[in-house]
Amino acid sequence: MNLYKIIKIIAYALGIIGAIFVLMIMSSGSESMIDNILFVTYAVLALVLVLVLIYVLKGLFTGNIKKTLVTVGIFLAIVFVSYAMSSGADLDLKPFTDKGQDITEATSKKVGAGLYTFYVLAFLAIASMAFSGVKKIFK
Missing domain, CATH: 1.10.287 (Helix Hairpins)
Incomplete structure (x- = not known):
């Protein structure tokens, strides 16, 4: 079986x-x-x-382990650049901390990094699908 x-x-x-x-x-x-x-x-x-x-x-x-490691490295580079781009000070945290929620600048920075990562990966996915479709049309 x-x-x-x-x-x-x-x-x-x-x-x-x-x-x-x-x-x-x-x-x-x-x-x-x-x-x-x-x-x-x-x-x-x-x-x-x-x-x-x-x-x-x-x-x-x-x-192909080399290709896999390159792909993982590119993904980690995107995450690192997104984290570096996120400031963490984009949001006024006072209304959240007044309500007793444990939201800090570090938490805000991680959320911003996650959003930037999502935007970049979504753009790359859409661009690769469009490129594949255009390439298929011209063949």
């Missing part, structure tokens, strides 16, 4: 268990069953993360 069939069987089993928990929650009206569904959610998340890690490492060592 190959790994795909095993994962497919596990996915069906977890789907059935999840459906049973949802029916139990809806029929009982009790919110104590929510803990059970969260447990299943955490188990599925852990399983997915482990399988993704396995497949990434498997693909990394069977493919």
Whole structure:
């Protein structure tokens, strides 16, 4: 039995268990069953993360490792430049701290860096799709 069939069987089993928990929650009206569904959610998340890690490492060592490392390096460079561009002082933090929220300039800088990273990666994704489409049209 190959790994795909095993994962497919596990996915069906977890789907059935999840459906049973949802029916139990809806029929009982009790919110104590929510803990059970969260447990299943955490188990599925852990399983997915482990399988993704396995497949990434498997693909990394069977493919072109130099190309993969260059891509990861470019991604980290984008994150670093985005963090350097973010000032952290773009937002007036006084209304947030008056309400008791723990938002500092460091938190604001990280959020800004995440937004800049998202914008750059979204632009690159759209540009690569457009370039691919234009290249396909001219062929």
